[in-house]
Amino acid sequence: xxxxxxxxxxxxxxxxxxxxxxxxxxxxxxxxxVRGVDLSVGHGEIVxxxxxxxxxxxxxxxxxxxxxxxxxxxxxxxxAFSGSDLRRVPPSExxxxxxxxxxxxxxxxxxSLNPALRIGRQLTEVLEVHRPEIGxxxxxxxxxxxxxxVGVNLPGExxxxxxxxxxxxxxxxxxxxxxxxxxxxxxxxxDEPTTALDVTIQAQILDLFVRLQEQQRMSVLLITHxxxxxxxxxxxxxxxxxxxxVEVAGVNELFAMPHHPYTRGLLDSLPRGGNxxxxxxxxxxxxxxxxxxxxxxxCAFADRCAFRVDICGRRAPMLEATTSGRSVRxxxxxxxADRFACRDAxx
Amino acid sequence: MIxxxxxxxxxxxxxxxxxxxxxxxxxxxxxxxxxxxLTLLVLFTLLTPLLVPIDPLSISATAKLQPPGWEHPxxxxxxxxxxxxxxxxxxxxxxxxxxxxxxxxAVFGVALGMVSGQYPAIDIVVSQISDSLxxxxxxxxxxxxxxxxxxxxxxxxxxxxxxxxxRVIRTVRAAVIEYRDADFVQAARSLGASxxxxxxxxxxxxxxxPTMVQLSLGFSSAILVEAGLSFLGLGAPPPAPTWGGMISGxxxxxxxxxxxxxxxxxxxxxxxxxxxxxxxxxxDMLDPRSRAAGQ
Amino acid sequence: MSTPAPxxxxxxxxxxxxxxxxxxxxxxxxxxxDVSIQLVPGQTLAIVxxxxxxxxxxxxxxxxxxxxxxxxxxxxxxxxxxxxxxERLRFSRDVQMVFQDPYGSLTPHFxxxxxxxxxxxxxxxxxxxxxxxxxAEILSSVGLGPEIAGRFPHELSGGQRQRVSIARAIATxxxxxxxxxxxxxxxxxxxxxxxxxxxDLQRDLGLSYLFISHDLALVDHIADTVxxxxxxxxxxxxxxxxxxxxxxxxxxxxxxxSSPVPDPRRRxxxxxxxxxxxxxxxxxxCRFRNRCPxxxxxxxxxDPPLDPVxxxxxVACHRAEELGTRALWTAQxx
Numbered sequence: 013x014x015x016x017x018x019x020x021x022x023x024x025x026x027x028x029x030x031x032x033x034x035x036x037x038x039x040x041x042x043x044x045x046v047r048g049v050d051l052s053v054g055h056g057e058i059v060x061x062x063x064x065x066x067x068x069x070x071x072x073x074x075x076x077x078x079x080x081x082x083x084x085x086x087x088x089x090x091x092a093f094s095g096s097d098l099r100r101v102p103p104s105e106x107x108x109x110x111x112x113x114x115x116x117x118x119x120x121x122x123x124s125l126n127p128a129l130r131i132g133r134q135l136t137e138v139l140e141v142h143r144p145e146i147g148x149x150x151x152x153x154x155x156x157x158x159x160x161x162v163g164v165n166l167p168g169e170x171x172x173x174x175x176x177x178x179x180x181x182x183x184x185x186x187x188x189x190x191x192x193x194x195x196x197x198x199x200x201x202x203d204e205p206t207t208a209l210d211v212t213i214q215a216q217i218l219d220l221f222v223r224l225q226e227q228q229r230m231s232v233l234l235i236t237h238x239x240x241x242x243x244x245x246x247x248x249x250x251x252x253x254x255x256x257x258v259e260v261a262g263v264n265e266l267f268a269m270p271h272h273p274y275t276r277g278l279l280d281s282l283p284r285g286g287n288x289x290x291x292x293x294x295x296x297x298x299x300x301x302x303x304x305x306x307x308x309x310x311c312a313f314a315d316r317c318a319f320r321v322d323i324c325g326r327r328a329p330m331l332e333a334t335t336s337g338r339s340v341r342x343x344x345x346x347x348x349a350d351r352f353a354c355r356d357a358x359x
Numbered sequence: 360m361i362x363x364x365x366x367x368x369x370x371x372x373x374x375x376x377x378x379x380x381x382x383x384x385x386x387x388x389x390x391x392x393x394x395x396x397l398t399l400l401v402l403f404t405l406l407t408p409l410l411v412p413i414d415p416l417s418i419s420a421t422a423k424l425q426p427p428g429w430e431h432p433x434x435x436x437x438x439x440x441x442x443x444x445x446x447x448x449x450x451x452x453x454x455x456x457x458x459x460x461x462x463x464x465a466v467f468g469v470a471l472g473m474v475s476g477q478y479p480a481i482d483i484v485v486s487q488i489s490d491s492l493x494x495x496x497x498x499x500x501x502x503x504x505x506x507x508x509x510x511x512x513x514x515x516x517x518x519x520x521x522x523x524x525x526r527v528i529r530t531v532r533a534a535v536i537e538y539r540d541a542d543f544v545q546a547a548r549s550l551g552a553s554x555x556x557x558x559x560x561x562x563x564x565x566x567x568x569p570t571m572v573q574l575s576l577g578f579s580s581a582i583l584v585e586a587g588l589s590f591l592g593l594g595a596p597p598p599a600p601t602w603g604g605m606i607s608g609x610x611x612x613x614x615x616x617x618x619x620x621x622x623x624x625x626x627x628x629x630x631x632x633x634x635x636x637x638x639x640x641x642x643d644m645l646d647p648r649s650r651a652a653g654q
Numbered sequence: 655m656s657t658p659a660p661x662x663x664x665x666x667x668x669x670x671x672x673x674x675x676x677x678x679x680x681x682x683x684x685x686x687x688d689v690s691i692q693l694v695p696g697q698t699l700a701i702v703x704x705x706x707x708x709x710x711x712x713x714x715x716x717x718x719x720x721x722x723x724x725x726x727x728x729x730x731x732x733x734x735x736x737x738x739x740x741e742r743l744r745f746s747r748d749v750q751m752v753f754q755d756p757y758g759s760l761t762p763h764f765x766x767x768x769x770x771x772x773x774x775x776x777x778x779x780x781x782x783x784x785x786x787x788x789x790a791e792i793l794s795s796v797g798l799g800p801e802i803a804g805r806f807p808h809e810l811s812g813g814q815r816q817r818v819s820i821a822r823a824i825a826t827x828x829x830x831x832x833x834x835x836x837x838x839x840x841x842x843x844x845x846x847x848x849x850x851x852x853x854d855l856q857r858d859l860g861l862s863y864l865f866i867s868h869d870l871a872l873v874d875h876i877a878d879t880v881x882x883x884x885x886x887x888x889x890x891x892x893x894x895x896x897x898x899x900x901x902x903x904x905x906x907x908x909x910x911x912s913s914p915v916p917d918p919r920r921r922x923x924x925x926x927x928x929x930x931x932x933x934x935x936x937x938x939x940c941r942f943r944n945r946c947p948x949x950x951x952x953x954x955x956x957d958p959p960l961d962p963v964x965x966x967x968x969v970a971c972h973r974a975e976e977l978g979t980r981a982l983w984t985a986q987x988x
Contacts, residue, residue: 064841065812179930180705210704211868215912215925237842240914244921263918274843281846282916285874287895291853294875296846300811316843542758549717549832550773550822551746553739564763 024095025052026199026231027076032089034068034075036304042087043305046072047255049089050331053199058225058232060246060263062239062278066301068255069235073201076233077116078106094198112142115191119204121183125175131186132171135159135193142194158189162220181213188220192228200225203235218245239278243267251275254302254312257331261338269356271340271349273317311343319344390640396633400626404450407443416440416598424616434618436608445600446622452595453602453630456512457581460519464577467520468527469570473558475528476535486532489525497522501584505593512595519584523577530573534566568642575638579631586627602627660731662862663693663749663830668715668725670708683933685711686722687886691864693830698856698863700877700894702870702909706931707883709866713834716864717751718742730829747777750823754835756815760807766793766818767803773825788825796821796851813844817851824855832864837872849876870913874898879966882906885933885941888960892967902969902977904946940972948973 032049035042046068053059063069074080076091078098091098093114098106110116118124126134135155139146146154152171159167162185175183184205191200202221206214222245225232234246242249242263249266251259251274259272270276277297283289299316302308311317314324323343331341342348384391423439425431433442475485492500501518508514538544539562547561586603588594594601602623609619670686686708693699701709714720716727718734727734734745750773753759760769770789774780780788790800796817807815816836823831836852837845853876855861867873873880873894880897882890882905890903901907908926915922929945940946943953952972960970963978971977 064843179932181930210931211870211912211914212704212908212925212927213930214914215922216928218914219922219925238914239842239916243916243918244914267916267918278842279916281843283846283849283871283875285871285898290875290894293850293853294846296850297843298847300813300844301841542753542755543761545719546751546753546759546819546822547761547772549719549746549751550826551743551776552772553776556776561761561764 025054025092026057026094027051027053027233028090028092029072029076030090030092032072032075032091033087034071034080034084035087037083037085038305040305044087045084045255045304046075049252049255049257051250051257051260053231053233055198055231056225056229057248058222058234058246060242060249061233061235061252062237062242062249063235063252064237064301066254066304067252068304069252070203072252073116073203073233073235077110077114077201078103079110108142111138111191112194113196114199114201115194115197117184117187117191117200117202117205120208121187122175122180124187125183125190127175129174130171131159131173131175131178135171135186135190138190138193154193155189158193159186161192162186162189162224163216164189180209181216184209184213184217185220188217188224192224197228197230199231199233201233201235204237205234206241207236207238214241221245239282251278255304256312256341257339258313258341259339260331261340262336265336265338269349269352271334271338271345272313272342273319273348274313276352277316277318311341319348387640387644389636390644393633393636393638393640396629397637400450400630400633401454404447404454407447414441414444416600424612424619426616427618433622434616436605436616436619437612440600442605442619442622445605446602446626449600449602449605449623450626450630452512452599453582453585456515456519456585456595457578460516460523460581461574461578463516463520464523464527465570465574468524468573469531469563471524472528472531472566473535473563476532476562477539477554477558482532485528489528492521492525493529497580498584498587501588502591502593505588510588510593510596512599515585515588515594518588519577519581522584523573523580526577527570527573530569531563531566534569535562538562538565571641572638575634575641579634582627582630586623661692661728662695662730663716663864664691664728665716666690666726666728668712668722668727670711670715670720670722684886686715689725689883689886689888691881691888691891693862693864694878695829695862696856696860697878698865698876699879699881700865700867700873701881701883702867702873703883704868704909704931706885706933708886709883710834712883713751713832713864713866717749717832718745719751743777747826748828749830749832750826750828751832751834752816752819752823752836755839756812756819757807757839759819760815762807764807765803766798766805766807766810769807769818770803770821770825773822777826779826792821792825793818795824795855797847811844812840813847816840816844816848820848820851820855824859824861827859828861830862830864832866834866835868836865838867838869852876870898870910882909885931887941887970888968889942889970890968891960896964896967900978902963902967902974903942903971904948904973904977905942908945940970948977 029049029051032046033044034046035044049072051059061069061072071080071084075086080086086099093109132152132155135158136151139151139154155171156167159170164170164182164185178186191197206217209217218241221232224230234242236242246263249261249263250257251272253274259266259270259275266275267279270279274297277295280295281297283294297316302312302315310325310327311329314320317324321344329341329343331339332345333339334345418438418440421439423435423437425435427434431441431443433446435441436445471485475482501522504518504521505514508517535558544557544561547557582602585594585601586606589601589603590607592607594603605623606620609616612619668686668689669684672683672685674681674683689712691699701712703709711720715722729745729748735741767789770792771785774785774788789803793800793802798814798817798821802810802814807818810818833852837848840848849872852863856863865873865877877894880892880894881888882903884905890897890901890906897906901910911922911926927945927947939954939956940949940958943949946953950973958970958972960968961974963969963974
């Protein structure tokens with residue numbers, strides 16, 4: 013797995029974000045919601061971006077897609093997509109990329125699909141915009157083909173239906189078909205794509221993602237708060253806390269040995285079931301996520317950290333590269349890693 | 360936050376009264392301006408008779424159509440009656456009608472709106488009636504009512520009430536329907552709260568904002584409708600001075616004595632503006648969420 | 655096992671139908687169909703299932719927020735009739751509810767102090783002078799300081815709001831709290847705090863929970879008994895230890911293998927079931943048969959009854975007996 017991850021890193025990545033800082037304009041001055049994030053997604057790689065609400069993960073995705081809300085702006089950094097810096101490309105060209113070479117699968121397709129238009133119309137419209145050379149009959153054929161590919165039964169009949177006539181799972185499949193219909197998608201950004209779905213449907217959709225990613229050789233940035241979803245699908249994981257990446261690692265390494273106290277806290281707090289632990293206290297991270305507007309000195313996680321020492325409150329740690337392509341933003345990661353390695357060896 | 364430590368330094372000292380008033384005015388500017396204007400208007404109608412004690416009904420053949428001057432600050436009309444006194448007395452009649460009509464509208468509108476939002480069986484009857492009243496153009500309906508009942512102050516109040524109560528019913532009803540299945544309402548019910556408690560404490564406060572807006576609009580419209588009816592000769596019967604009646608009388612003299620129309624026109628505008636400001640200000644103040652978003 | 659304690663709440667044969675108007679036609683949906691449950695004092699009964707299975711409707715029937723079309727509720731040995739206001743009041747004092755969405759379930763124009771005081775005044779449990787003190791006590795028992803009483807809900811974090819919801823629910827010293835997905839709207843790092851709080855309160859106050867959830871790992875952690883619902887019916891009911899060791903119903907099995915395990919070494923290879931829940935798709939036989947990988951002819955002919963396969967373990971599946979042997983599972987489901 014380690015060799016796998018590093019192989020991916022050496023090839024030039026589809027998406028390479030460097031030092032991205034995004035702020036919301038506010039009366040009291042700009043509020044930074046994404047702070048100096050470095051993240052790359054290699055060819056054919058599924059990268060999971062984990063974070064809680066307010067961590068900045070969704071704003072990060074919208075910055076890549078060039079669809080930031082009006083009150084937000086990129087303060088600095090570089091968003092390189094297939095080698096070209098999207099911040100230097102005119103907005104019209106970024107718009108050309110969207111839906112064609114990079115696409116979004118949203119959390120709740122009920123709000124992203126147009127409720128007044130039939131499914132067929134919405135699918136063919138994407139082709140009209142990005143592939144005008146395709147004739148209308150071929151467009152319909154392509155739409156049916158895509159619906160079939162994403163596992164929608166009776167695809168021909170679905171074209172005439174409206175979004176509200178479909179179940180949540182089917183709507184999410186249609187949204188995926190829409191994202192892929194141009195056939196040139198290099199980067200798929202999925203923002204909490206299964207959060208609104210039931211578990212049996214979630215399992216189907218996640219399976220579809222993994223299958224499509226292999227078939228189409230595309231890259232996926234999977235944004236979620238659910239560590240289970242990440243463990244089941246991602247190859248590499250980036251953990252975001254209060255606008256910063258605190259840890260980036262291969263999925264096996266991260267779950268086997270989290271380096272950052274926040275990641276460790278999250279993983280420990282998940283109920284694992286089993287008779288021995290039933291009704292016992294779950295380990296938990298005390299306190300709440302700091303407001304992005306609050307002044308920050310030192311490590312953003314320091315207030316809630318069980319391993320806090322003096323320096324954590326004074327100096328902000330940098331995202332440090334460790335061995336085997338991992339990185340972590342913690343003053344004490346090395347020391348903690350040794351300590352937990354000993355503990356794990358004993359138990 | 361959870362540990363409950365509150366250091367003494369962090370407890371702010373209680374600001375002085377004047378300071379708090381200034382803070383309040385700064386955070387609710389529209390409401391403050393509207394209330395200041397309304398206070399001025401009320402003071403004007405209460406205090407002016409003491410300062411300028413001229414009988415609004417006394418006719419003077421020698422002093423007719425006089426422009427504003429020392430003796431008659433706002434001039435006189437075609438019968439030589441003092442315009443300022445008539446404006447003041449007319450104001451008290453207009454305000455009385457508007458206050459009475461608005462109070463009636465508030466009481467019945469809120470009660471009927473809540474009941475019809477909560478109980479579908481009652482809703483069918485109430486909504487049918489109030490919707491059919493809304494079909495008529497406002498002034499036409501008022502004219503019909505006054506034609507049937509005859510011109511009098513009470514009947515003007517009734518006409519304005521009938522005109523505006525459906526709007527308040529609809530506003531309150533819409534809020535009740537919007538919130539009756541809301542989570543916080545379900546939560547209150549699951550605590551054991553009665554229908555009345557849920558309606559009065561949990562749902563109605565959500566409707567106060569829009570209801571206040573409707574009522575303040577209703578209040579200002581009451582002044583306008585009363586003026587319109589008086590203008591048409593259907594208001595409080597002469598010689599009682601009303602703002603609308605004054606404008607109506609000034610019609611013929613608009614070229615020779617424009618002050619006769621300007622003064623009542625200006626005061627109607629002033630009254631309506633003050634109430635609209637109060638309505639908007641109340642809406643902003645009563646919804647803590649909109650306030651938080653604004654800060 | 656010693657002799658079983660008398661149940662705190664016994665619901666039998668609960669049924670609730672809703673009329674749905676869609677495209678001009680009126681359809682009837684049976685949200686809860688002949689459901690019987692028993693709650694043991696001090697224990698947690700978890701209801702598990704996906705959206706549309708009727709678990710939230712069941713919660714509303716138990717708390718009397720909705721009236722059942724058929725069935726009976728017996729609380730603490732007394733049958734509950736909701737005809738009289740005083741009886742309903744008495745019932746709601748004993749049975750409280752915590753809702754899923756901490757943002758929507760607190761009245762936005764109430765301050766926290768008034769929110770927590772409300773159950774006290776509805777049930778006349780504290781004099782006007784004692785209310786403040788009692789509110790502070792209740793807030794402290796859910797881990798909140800008294801200074802929070804002056805705040806509005808929108809000034810609190812999600813976790814704090816859910817603590818306030820729980821504070822309201824325990825204010826009347828109830829014996830049963832119905833929790834409808836109480837942590838699923840919360841951030842991951844806050845969830846375990848709230849779960850721990852619920853566990854503490856259960857231990858300290860001897861509360862029973864009817865715990866509605868879709869999160870199997872969480873249910874495994876907190877439940878004593880598990881009921882799985884599918885399209886309005888209970889399809890499996892068992893003590894948690896038994897259920898999680900060896901679920902018998904194919905749907906329980908599917909739920910379990912669909913839940914994403916936070917461990918990349920245990921990846922699911924293929925989704926356990928295809929298709930989606932469709933209300934009204936099946937009128938005869940087992941409701942799960944159109945998605946069931948093990949369906950046979952018999953499943954189309956008759957609706958399987960909820961029968962015991964072991965003491966305390968009930969399963970509604972024609973093939974429950976065969977499924978007790980592992981061979982069939984591994985052969986068909988991998």
